[in-house]
Each structure stands twice: as C-alpha cells, then as structure tokens.
Amino acid sequence: MSNYTATAVACANIAFIKYWGDRDSSLRLPANGSISMNLEGLTARTRVMFNELYTQDTLKLNGELARGPALSRVIQFLDLVRALAGKNLHAAVESQNNFPTQAGIASSAAAFAALSLAASHAIGLNLSEQELSRLARRGSGSACRSIPTGFVEWQPGSSDQDSFAQSIAPADYWDLVDCIAITQTSPKKTGSSEGHSLAASSPLQSARLIDASHRLDICRKAILERDFEALGSICELDSNLMHAVMMTSSPALFYLEPTSLEIMKAVPTWRQSGLPVFYTVDAGPNVHLLTQEDAASQVIEKLNQFPSITSVFRAKTGGAARLTANQLNDEH
Numbered sequence: 281m282s283n284y285t286a287t288a289v290a291c292a293n294i295a296f297i298k299y300w301g302d303r304d305s306s307l308r309l310p311a312n313g314s315i316s317m318n319l320e321g322l323t324a325r326t327r328v329m330f331n332e333l334y335t336q337d338t339l340k341l342n343g344e345l346a347r348g349p350a351l352s353r354v355i356q357f358l359d360l361v362r363a364l365a366g367k368n369l370h371a372a373v374e375s376q377n378n379f380p381t382q383a384g385i386a387s388s389a390a391a392f393a394a395l396s397l398a399a400s401h402a403i404g405l406n407l408s409e410q411e412l413s414r415l416a417r418r419g420s421g422s423a424c425r426s427i428p429t430g431f432v433e434w435q436p437g438s439s440d441q442d443s444f445a446q447s448i449a450p451a452d453y454w455d456l457v458d459c460i461a462i463t464q465t466s467p468k469k470t471g472s473s474e475g476h477s478l479a480a481s482s483p484l485q486s487a488r489l490i491d492a493s494h495r496l497d498i499c500r501k502a503i504l505e506r507d508f509e510a511l512g513s514i515c516e517l518d519s520n521l522m523h524a525v526m527m528t529s530s531p532a533l534f535y536l537e538p539t540s541l542e543i544m545k546a547v548p549t550w551r552q553s554g555l556p557v558f559y560t561v562d563a564g565p566n567v568h569l570l571t572q573e574d575a576a577s578q579v580i581e582k583l584n585q586f587p588s589i590t591s592v593f594r595a596k597t598g599g600a601a602r603l604t605a606n607q608l609n610d611e612h
C-alpha cells in the first residue's frame with residue numbers, strides 16, 4: 281500500500297422520524313428505524329493519515345488537539361477499522377466542521393460519516409455504501425444516515441450485518457430547505473449516547489416504538505410524493521413523541537428551552553396564514569424549520585424577529601459522503 285492518507289467530506293443530517301433508544305448500545309442497533317435529510321453545506325471534512333511510525337492515534341478537532349472522551353471514541357472507532365483491514369497501524373486524524381461546533385447542530389453524524397470513509401479508504405479498504413453505513417453507525421448511530429445521498433432511511437435491522445441506511449430519493453428530488461434557528465450555543469448537558477440509554481426508562485417509549493413503522497411509512501410516502509403537508513404533520517408528531525419520551529425518562533431530560541417552545545407554538549399560526557413550514561427538534565434546543573425553497577426567506581425573516589435567536593443557518597438537501605483532495609483548509 282503506497283497511499284496511507286485519505287480525506288472525506290460528509291453532511292450533517294436532520295431526522296424526520298427520530299432514532300431514540302438502542303436495542304444494543306455497543307453495536308448501536310436502534311430501537312426503531314429512522315428517516316432523515318442530509319444538510320447541504322453543513323459538513324465535516326476529515327483527513328486520516330495512517331503511518332507505521334506512529335505509536336498512538338491523535339485527533340485534531342477544528343485545529344485543536346483533542347483528548348479525553350472525544351479522543352477515546354475515535355480510538356475505539358479506529359480499532360474497528362484496523363480489525364476490518366487486519367492492519368495494526370496508528371493514525372493522525374484531523375477534522376473540521378464548517379459550522380460552529382458549539383452552535384448545537386449535531387456534528388457527530390457528519391464527523392463519523394466522514395471518518396468512516398476517510399479511514400477505511402486510507403487503510404486500503406474499498407467498502408460498499410452499505411458497509412460504510414454500517415461502519416459509520418458504530419461511531420454514532422445517526423452517522424449511518426450521512427453516508428448515502430439526499431433523503432435517507434436507516435433500516436434498524438436485527439444485527440450488525442443488516443442495520444444500515446439507504447437513500448430513498450436523491451438530493452435534487454425535492455427543493456426542501458432547513459432553516460435552523462440557533463437558540464443556544466453552549467454544549468448540551470446530556471449527550472445523545474447517554475440519552476439513548478435512558479429512553480427505555482420512559483413509560484412512553486414502548487408506545488412510541490409500537491407505532492414507529494407506521495410513521496416511517498407515512499414519512500417515506502410523503503417524501504416520494506412530495507406531499508409537504510403530510511410530511512409536516514408526521515414530522516411534528518414524531519418530534520413531539522421523542523421529546524415526550526425524553527421528558528418522562530428517569531432522570532427526565534429537557535432539551536427544549538423557552539425559545540424552542542415559542543417557535544414551536546408560532547409555526548402552526550404561520551402555517552394558517554399560508555406559509556408552508558413545519559418544525560422538528562433533535563436532542564438540543566435549536567429548532568429546525570423545514571420549508572420550500574421559495575418560502576425560505578420569509579421563514580428566516582420570521583425567525584429573526586425572536587430576540588433570543590442568535591443566528592439562522594439555511595441548508596438545502598445534501599449529497600452523499602465523498603472522498604476529496606487531501607487539504608483541510610479549502611472550501612467544503
């Protein structure tokens with residue numbers, strides 16, 4: 281093997297039908313299937329260099345050397361890549377987000393999708409999209425959905441072999457736009473890995489799971505038929521169900537902040553006045569408002585009227601994870 285270095289770019293994604301809770305937390309097999317949209321322009325770019333002379337793995341995140349839990353998680357992940365390749369090489373990993381990490385947009389999906397592609401390629405593996413998605417899943421569940429293009433469904437599967445994500449429709453299938461209202465920039469107190477482990481303690485989780493395949497069917501159909509209203513109502517319901525589970529787990533998790541709720545309450549009134557928009561919220565206070573291309577500026581204008589919103593990101597549907605030139609500092 282002559283080339284030990286590879287660089288990859290992957291998008292963040294927003295879940296329409298949420299993944300919350302694991303059936304197997306070490307393999308990150310989810311309690312239910314999920315559907316998401318990749319977010320164009322909100323990307324992680326990751327370079328991996330394996331070298332026979334390295335005696336340990338190192339990680340640079342946005343230019344700073346990382347230690348502690350962030351480094352351990354990457355080492356654990358590289359162990360999987362080394363085992364797959366049958367090679368015992370250490371790596372220098374450098375990763376950059378083109379959006380502020382502290383902005384509260386889930387960065388682990390983009391980061392582990394990019395790391396899967398870069399690390400597997402650098403070590404000489406030539407994985408299929410399914411194999412890459414399975415590998416990314418081991419780093420962060422939702423990362424498996426950032427491997428394929430556009431609108432993506434994660435089949436929960438029943439083992440490591442059959443739990444991976446596949447594209448339902450390409451990025452240019454539907455001109456949806458995600459307007460992300462940033463309401464808080466401090467890191468969240470309870471990370472999603474810990475959150476998943478609490479899901480089963482909520483008496484509402486079983487009800488959420490029983491109906492999940494029905495919600496997945498409605499969501500998939502709404503995407504394929506480009507039915508904005510049907511997509512909006514199933515997404516809002518699914519997001520509220522997940523937050524109900526979070527709030528009723530032991531200990532209770534409250535990711536929504538007063539501003540999140542203010543926006544969530546305003547959205548139906550905007551809809552009544554003719555604006556095509558719906559909300560969904562992941563494990564944090566920032567609210568994602570989905571709309572259509574021609575209404576996006578109006579949605580952003582409305583969001584800018586909330587004094588507690590510090591910024592609004594705008595993202596169209598993004599493509600698949602891809603290999604790129606080995607420079608970190610050029611445009612994503």
Ligand code: PMV
Nearest residue numbers: 295298299421422472562563
């Ligand atoms: O991939 P994780 O472990 O960060 O979990 C993601 C959980 C949610 O963002 C709340 C939902 C989802 O499906 O992305």
